[in-house]
Amino acid sequence: YISSEFTDAPSYFVKRFNLFLSGKTAGESKSDMQTENEEEEDASVEEYVALTNYTGSGSDQLSFSSGDTLLVHSKPSSEWWWAELKGDIGYVPASYLRQDAAAAAAEEEEEEDEDPWQDEEYFGSYGKLRLHLEMLSDKSRTEAYRQVILSNSASLRNKVVIDLGCGTGIISLFCAQLAQPSEVFAVEASSMAEYTRQLVKQNGCEAVVTVLQGRAEEIELPERVDVLVSEWMGNCLLFEFMVESVLVARDRWLKEGGVMWPSSATLTLVPCQANSYYAEKMAFWEQPYGLDFTPLQPLAQQEFFTKPKFSHLIEPDDCLTTPCDVLCLDMYTLQVKDLEEIKGQFHFCLEKSGVFHGFTAWFTVHFESLETGGATVELNTGPNSEPTHWKQTLFMLDRPVSVFAGDSISGNILLRRNSVWRRHMTVTLHWSINSSTEETDTTQVGTKSFPMWR
Numbered sequence: 001y002i003s004s005e006f007t008d009a010p011s012y013f014v015k016r017f018n019l020f021l022s023g024k025t026a027g028e029s030k031s032d033m034q035t036e037n038e039e040e041e042d043a044s045v046e047e048y049v050a051l052t053n054y055t056g057s058g059s060d061q062l063s064f065s066s067g068d069t070l071l072v073h074s075k076p077s078s079e080w081w082w083a084e085l086k087g088d089i090g091y092v093p094a095s096y097l098r099q100d101a102a103a104a105a106a107e108e109e110e111e112e113d114e115d116p117w118q119d120e121e122y123f124g125s126y127g128k129l130r131l132h133l134e135m136l137s138d139k140s141r142t143e144a145y146r147q148v149i150l151s152n153s154a155s156l157r158n159k160v161v162i163d164l165g166c167g168t169g170i171i172s173l174f175c176a177q178l179a180q181p182s183e184v185f186a187v188e189a190s191s192m193a194e195y196t197r198q199l200v201k202q203n204g205c206e207a208v209v210t211v212l213q214g215r216a217e218e219i220e221l222p223e224r225v226d227v228l229v230s231e232w233m234g235n236c237l238l239f240e241f242m243v244e245s246v247l248v249a250r251d252r253w254l255k256e257g258g259v260m261w262p263s264s265a266t267l268t269l270v271p272c273q274a275n276s277y278y279a280e281k282m283a284f285w286e287q288p289y290g291l292d293f294t295p296l297q298p299l300a301q302q303e304f305f306t307k308p309k310f311s312h313l314i315e316p317d318d319c320l321t322t323p324c325d326v327l328c329l330d331m332y333t334l335q336v337k338d339l340e341e342i343k344g345q346f347h348f349c350l351e352k353s354g355v356f357h358g359f360t361a362w363f364t365v366h367f368e369s370l371e372t373g374g375a376t377v378e379l380n381t382g383p384n385s386e387p388t389h390w391k392q393t394l395f396m397l398d399r400p401v402s403v404f405a406g407d408s409i410s411g412n413i414l415l416r417r418n419s420v421w422r423r424h425m426t427v428t429l430h431w432s433i434n435s436s437t438e439e440t441d442t443t444q445v446g447t448k449s450f451p452m453w454r
């Protein structure tokens with residue numbers, strides 16, 4: 001019996017289905033079937049995922065629940081497919097199925113054997129000039145490292161230096177040009193290294209600077225070093241987790257009493273307004289061209305406010321109060337295992353009323369002097385310093401909160417490294433807003449996790 005809506009089912013199916021009804025499973029019926037085109041018989045079974053529940057009508061249709069994985073044996077028409085679920089076989093409405101979920105699952109399988117460090121993509125990106133141009137064009141960043149070398153030039157005499165992740169070799173060239181170290185090992189894993197070698201030669205530094213192509217964790221040095229210098233900081237300080245490579249190299253190659261540049265790193269946080277960003281991404285839908293597009297606002301929140309916004313330039317006036325250092329990393333004692341989960345507390349007393357749209361984060365690194373008592377050099381990527389290519393990182397709340405002078409915002413920030421994708425992390429913020437007025441004391445609590453990026 002084939003229910004009426006299948007009148008368009010080709011004869012092949014009628015035969016096949018009847019065979020099935022006669023107790024032969026799909027597999028066995030193969031030998032009895034002379035189908036018009038063999039490959040339909042041989043087509044590999046495809047996995048599909050049910051988008052929603054479906055209750056089959058008539059005995060020839062399958063019922064299934066959302067999320068079920070159906071094995072589609074063939075597709076006699078675009079509307080109805082012949083599929084199997086938990087040993088049952090029958091017709092299913094094709095529009096209720098989605099392969100990309102199954103494909104995504106397969107993809108997931110594939111990704112599993114993808115490198116958790118994504119080094120091909122990562123070092124591939126650094127094999128091109130774009131990122132190096134961005135970094136070299138960042139005067140605050142590059143001048144800070146130049147200042148470190150310049151202000152320590154006397155102490156660098158006859159020292160052995162490793163420049164970890166040297167890129168185009170700028171820091172190594174500063175060492176050779178502004179000081180007289182005995183040796184600088186410029187280590188670079190990307191294909192940029194071969195050009196870095198040319199730059200070292202082009203600038204007459206090959207007597208001092210040796211370019212080693214390879215990952216810092218794997219290269220062999222002829223000796224331990226007095227100074228480990230590296231520009232490893234990522235967005236929100238840790239993204240990319242290049243810092244792990246720095247710590248591994250420190251443990252392997254830094255002499256007892258050797259110097260880490262940067263010596264320490266601090267993550268700073270502030271509750272902030274983000275009126276223009278909010279207007280651009282959320283308020284926009286209130287009345288575009290006089291129409292009401294507010295039903296799109298949940299989508300906008302999901303699409304624009306779920307992940308942190310990199311390269312956000314916060315104005316000092318957007319800070320609702322004095323920023324607070326929430327994490328301080330000592331590059332001499334920090335361990336790789338510490339990177340899995342780093343937590344910081346904060347407590348802000350609001351000095352002015354405004355709209356609390358979210359939190360902004362940035363970092364500062366310090367380079368201690370090689371001479372005891374010498375001046376420390378600071379690279380501050382915050383809103384009161386010259387902008388850098390990192391700018392700042394904005395974490396938008398799901399919805400803004402009006403706050404008033406005298407209110408306080410306290411809570412904590414948690415950076416949890418992704419246990420699979422080793423260059424990624426999730427930043428979770430917990431906060432409570434305490435408003436005190438004559439009549440009442442109210443507390444609003446909130447929490448939000450921001451994947452960066454997985």
Ligand SMILES: NC(=[NH2+])NCCC[C@H]1O[C@@H](n2cnc3c(N)ncnc32)[C@H](O)[C@@H]1O
Binds near residue numbers: 189190
């Ligand atoms: N501040 C950052 N977020 N990135 C800027 C520095 C990154 C540079 O270091 C190189 N690099 C990164 N990790 C490594 C490593 N483990 N070994 C060698 N070179 C590396 C990378 O190829 C690039 O040239």
